[in-house]
Amino acid sequence: MSGAREPGVCGSGGPEPLSALPGSPGPLRVPCPERGTDPLRGRPAAPASTLPVCRFTPSYLRLFGSVFRSQLSISSVSDQDASRAGLRPVSQWKAYGLNGYPGFIFIPNPFLPGCQRHWVKQCLKLYPQKPNVCNLDLHMAPEKTIDLWGQSKEQLRMKGSSKREPRSLLEKLRWVTLGYHYNWDTKKYSANHHTPFPSDLAFLSEQVAAACGFQGFQAQAGILNYYHFDSSLGIHVDESELDHSRPLLSFSFGQSSIFLLGGRKREEAPTAMFMHSGDIMVMSGFSRLLYHAVPRVLPNPEGTTLPLCLDQALSSDLPVGSVIEHSSDEDWQVCAKYLQSSRINMTIRQVLAEGQKFPEESGTNTKGQAPSENSHHQEKSSAKRHKPNTDS
Numbered sequence: 250m251s252g253a254r255e256p257g258v259c260g261s262g263g264p265e266p267l268s269a270l271p272g273s274p275g276p277l278r279v280p281c282p283e284r285g286t287d288p289l290r291g292r293p294a295a296p297a298s299t300l301p302v303c304r305f306t307p308s309y310l311r312l313f314g315s316v317f318r319s320q321l322s323i324s325s326v327s328d329q330d331a332s333r334a335g336l337r338p339v340s341q342w343k344a345y346g347l348n349g350y351p352g353f354i355f356i357p358n359p360f361l362p363g364c365q366r367h368w369v370k371q372c373l374k375l376y377p378q379k380p381n382v383c384n385l386d387l388h389m390a391p392e393k394t395i396d397l398w399g400q401s402k403e404q405l406r407m408k409g410s411s412k413r414e415p416r417s418l419l420e421k422l423r424w425v426t427l428g429y430h431y432n433w434d435t436k437k438y439s440a441n442h443h444t445p446f447p448s449d450l451a452f453l454s455e456q457v458a459a460a461c462g463f464q465g466f467q468a469q470a471g472i473l474n475y476y477h478f479d480s481s482l483g484i485h486v487d488e489s490e491l492d493h494s495r496p497l498l499s500f501s502f503g504q505s506s507i508f509l510l511g512g513r514k515r516e517e518a519p520t521a522m523f524m525h526s527g528d529i530m531v532m533s534g535f536s537r538l539l540y541h542a543v544p545r546v547l548p549n550p551e552g553t554t555l556p557l558c559l560d561q562a563l564s565s566d567l568p569v570g571s572v573i574e575h576s577s578d579e580d581w582q583v584c585a586k587y588l589q590s591s592r593i594n595m596t597i598r599q600v601l602a603e604g605q606k607f608p609e610e611s612g613t614n615t616k617g618q619a620p621s622e623n624s625h626h627q628e629k630s631s632a633k634r635h636k637p638n639t640d641s
């Protein structure tokens with residue numbers, strides 16, 4: 250990841266119902282993150298303060314030249330393995346590319362009914378647990394961050410709609426790192442700050458990468474991003490991985506967002522797109538090192554408390570070897586409450602090429618490095634980088 254993840258994109262205003270945006274398949278326009286500001290540069294935009302938002306749907310494809318259907322490698326993933334990962338058969342997925350962005354692939358929600366819930370629960374209940382690293386570790390004694398789920402679930406379940414209620418610890422979570430833990434200060438990964446990568450997420454990632462033509466992808470590092478309606482993610486390039494020939498995979502759950510895909514240079518004009526629950530985005534080839542940002546989190550397009558795809562029940566008979574687990578009603582209630590105003594994104598990376606090693610680090614022992622406070626998320630109220638507010 251480049252030094253980036255800087256405050257190039259400011260926190261925007263509160264949520265704007267998607268119904269406020271035209272419902273036609275036309276090139277929708279969204280307000281720039283800050284009126285009169287170029288979203289990727291933080292400088293005055295000319296002339297309008299809106300950006301067209303492209304959508305990955307068959308009707309958009311027919312009407313506009315910027316989006317096209319992408320081929321997937323159907324034979325690389327058996328239907329059985331897809332369903333073990335909670336995915337539909339690859340032959341049923343739709344995949345889209347964007348003119349001008351070779352290597353960029355957008356796959357609208359290919360998850361089987363009920364299966365997104367597993368990944369949401371893992372992101373809230375399991376993956377924030379030690380030995381994984383999260384933003385709260387910077388401010389809190391280790392014993393206080395051992396069980397974020399246990400400490401938050403009752404508070405979350407009882408929560409009303411008032412913004413004044415104190416945030417639970419889970420709601421203060423901004424990021425979790427997995428596998429090779431990204432060091433936010435040095436902007437590097439290192440051999441001696443590594444913990445086992447979750448096997449279920451590695452399996453999901455391998456199937457998606459293989460379907461996109463990247464067989465043998467190894468999920469070695471993950472950054473999980475937790476957003477609320479007032480959060481945004483600054484402009485950055487993910488370049489800290491040593492092997493850029495492998496794709497970056499991005500999975501989104503919960504409320505929607507606007508994603509801005511820029512160019513190789515920070516000042517290039519971005520393309521805006523919606524990301525909804527279940528959508529997968531793959532950045533590879535030329536698009537692997539493009540600037541990008543998330544300026545807005547938005548209510549889901551159906552206008553319901555939760556996206557409808559998250560309301561679907563999981564089939565009672567899961568295939569042998571499935572990594573998907575049933576969630577108890579009690580666990581799902583907590584997750585559902587969290588997602589009413591939140592979005593979770595998992596980005597998965599291969600750090601090293603097959604057989605590659607980290608270069609020797611001179612003189613520094615980086616074991617157990619804690620990431621700095623300089624995180625990448627921003628909230629409405631913060632002009633600069635996000636600083637988690639642990640008091641509220």
Ligand SMILES: O=C(O)CCC(=O)C(=O)O
Pocket residue numbers: 472474482487499501508524541542543594596
């Ligand atoms: O939340 C997103 O969609 C993007 C996340 C991202 O860009 C990152 O983690 O590098």
